[in-house]
Amino acid sequence: MSIEETRLVELAKRGDADAFGLLVKDYERKVYAIAYRMLGDGEDAKDLAQEAFVRLYVSMKSFQGECSFSTWVYRIVSNLCIDRLRRKGKELARCSLDAPVQGDEDEFQRQVPDMSPGPEEIAERVELQEAVREGILSLPPEYRAMIVLRDVNGLSYEEIGEILGLNVGTVKSRLWRARQELSRRLSSSELLRAAFVNPAVKGGPADEVR
Amino acid sequence: MKCVEARQLLSEYADGELDPIHAAKLEEHLSDCTECAMELQLLRAQIRCCAELSDVKLPDGFHEELMARIKASTQHSSAGSKTGMNWFSSWIEKAAQSRYRAVAGVAMVLLLAFVLSRAYPLVGGIGETTKSRPEGVPQVTMQSAEKKLELQDSYGRGALQPAGSLAPGKEAQSQSQSHSQPQQFSSVNLDTANVRALSGQRLEISQKLIKRGSLSLEVPEGSLDKAAQNVQSIVQAAGGYIENSSSSSETDKRGRLYFGLRVPEDRFDSVFEQLSRIGRVVSRSVNVSDVTEQFIDVQAQLRNKETQEQRLLEIMGKANTVGEILQVENELNRVRTDIDSLKQRLKYLENATAMSTIALTIAEPNALLPVGGGLLDSVVQAFMRAARGVLILAASLLPYAAAIAIVWWIIAKLLGRAAKS
Incomplete structure (x- = not known):
């Protein structure tokens, strides 16, 4: 934690909205990214990320520096996400598969123009990304948090342990199971195999995935 | 496994x-x-x-929306906990929204009638209260308007807060000023101490010298390798090292070795002497520059900058507004850049003064120039030199001579044919 951040945190604790605003600027992208990958829907993610920051602001006074500020931020957003997913899971156990597909079209369209390779390759890459995305969203909340924090956002085992209140051993084994589960859902990794082990293979087996 | x-x-x-x-x-x-x-x-x-998948674009207006939400949430909590009046008005609002609206309305009118009947007989001074409480429904709007005002008030206060919190900042400043009084005092003491320390240092290190020597030697033919070994052992014994070395042999088979040597400053003279003894000295020069002043100067500057950095960090710890933080951060970055460059300068000076440089050339004598020859030698030498010149001239003319010869041959043939016919 840099000295500037420490100072900003101190000011924000005293209720300085501008200081908090700067802290928000530093973290909003990451927080939103975590929420988006956990929930799979832009609107939900926005709402949850903002809620996380509001909570952060309100509980700023109770932050004693027992962990780094970033850990604290990620803890709040991760817990909110897991809570919401659990609640949602109880409410609509069956329909949840449809919801992400809606969001997909959106992202699908946005990402196509960004990629420079030929159209077939683009299709394959997007398909693969889509498959992974959906795969993540089909995982149970605890596994999803593992993949999102570690593989998507690249946090260390220690950080993840602090964020989720687990010891490093548990983080390791849970991450291992989460990855296994994800690769099983990627339909025996057919798509991955096609894309990475033998990049020349054409005609992505998109149907096998769904 | x-x-x-x-x-x-x-x-x-x-x-x-x-x-x-x-x-x-x-x-x-x-x-x-x-x-x-x-x-x-x-x-x-x-x-x-x-x-x-980690690259997720933040939706447009996310930050603004969030900050508005945060502001709203704080205002809500501060307004809610303010006074009983607010609690009352929020109760009224709730009541107004609920299905007991009619009941609440009737109760309100009755309450109003009661208050008015009590207040009316009293003097006009209480007119204010009567003014603020006309009919039932308008009262609610008035109440909420009042609440809005209050909200604005608290908002205004929120906006004012940074300005208000400037005061402690000033306080801190004046505090540091008052601090600076004894600090100055002590800094005078420090200065004298510094001077003493510096002069002590000067005595201790006597001088910081950058010594550069260059030496050119001649050794008997065939003993270059032995000379090179000698150089190596001399330098190693003195705790120095060979920075670079190269060899060349000229067209006349005259072997030559070049060394770039680094030796500890205090061993420079003895090493130079030892090296001179390897062969016949052709040329030698030593260049010494005194950088003691420079050295002390850079050290002092560095110490100053480091104190400055320390002070800035202290100020950062007391900063009260974002503006102050950013300002101090800028200043801090500048000071740190200075410190880095000063440190580098000091490192260079330390390295250059600790290890002196010697450029050494060792060459074999020219085989064609035996030392101390007589008249015959000189004649042979002159002849050889002249012969060499002629040979070079002939070689450089050769291409032109060939061209001229060809042209001459063609012309001669043509002339011969013409003469025959």
């Missing part, structure tokens, strides 16, 4: 978090088992795929 065990370790291994002992065992297994190796490849591909 069995495949089942290996699979469990792959995840950790792919992250580079597996301990070396297990990692070694796993690697051994992976080199035998293609299936597990493939599994690792797939896992890595999967992780890479996930990492590609």
Whole structure:
């Protein structure tokens, strides 16, 4: 934690909205990214990320520096996400598969123009990304948090342990199971195999995935 | 290791978090088992795929919306806990929204009538209260208007807060000013102490000298290798090292060695002497520049900047507004850049003064120029030189001579043919 951040945190604790605003600027992208990958829907993610920051602001006074500020931020957003997913899971156990597909079209369209390779390759890459995305969203909340924090956002085992209140051993084994589960859902990794082990293979087996 | 065990370790291994002992065992297994190796490849591909998902674009207006939400939430909580009046008005609002609206309205009118009937007989001074409480429904709007005002008030206060919090900042400043009084006092003491320390240092290190020597030697033919060995042992014995070396041999087979040597400053003179004894000295020069002043100057500057940095860090600890933080941060960056360059300068000076440089050339004497020849030698020499000149001239004319010869030959043929016919 840099000295500037420490100072900003101190000011924000005293209720300085501008200081908090700067802290928000530093973290909003990451927080939103975590929420988006956990929930799979832009609107939900926005709402949850903002809620996380509001909570952060309100509980700023109770932050004693027992962990780094970033850990604290990620803890709040991760817990909110897991809570919401659990609640949602109880409410609509069956329909949840449809919801992400809606969001997909959106992202699908946005990402196509960004990629420079030929159209077939683009299709394959997007398909693969889509498959992974959906795969993540089909995982149970605890596994999803593992993949999102570690593989998507690249946090260390220690950080993840602090964020989720687990010891490093548990983080390791849970991450291992989460990855296994994800690769099983990627339909025996057919798509991955096609894309990475033998990049020349054409005609992505998109149907096998769904 | 069995495949089942290996699979469990792959995840950790792919992250580079597996301990070396297990990692070694796993690697051994992976080199035998293609299936597990493939599994690792797939896992890595999967992780890479996930990492590609990390780039998420923040929706437009996210920050603004969020900050508005935060402001609203704080105002709500501060307004809610303010006074009983607010609690009352919020109760009224709630009541107004609820299905007991009619009942509440009737109760309100009755309450109003009661208050008015009590207030009316009293003097006009209380007119204010009567003014603020006309009819039932308008009263609610008035109340909420009042609440809005209050909100604005608290908002205004919120906006004022940074300005208000400037006061402690000033306080801190004046505090530091009052601090600076004794600080100055002590800094005078410090200065004298510094001077003493510096002069002590000057005595101690006497002088910081950058010494550069260059030496050119001649050794008997065929003893270049021995000379090189000598150089190496002399330099090593003095605790120095050969920075670079090269050799060349000229067209006349005259061998030559070049050395760039670094030796500790205090051993410079003795090493130079020892080197001179390896062969016949052709030329020697020593250049000494005194950088003691420079050295002390840079050291003092560095110390100043470091105190400045320390002070800035203290100020950062007392900063009260974002503006102050950013300002101090800028200043801090500048000071740190200065410190870096000063440190580098000091490092260069230290290195240059600690180790002196000697450029050494060792050459064999010219075989064609035996030392101390007689008249015959001189004549032979002059002849050889002249012969060499003629040869070079002939060689340089050769291409032109060839061209001229060809042209001459053609012309002669043509002339001969013309004469025949």
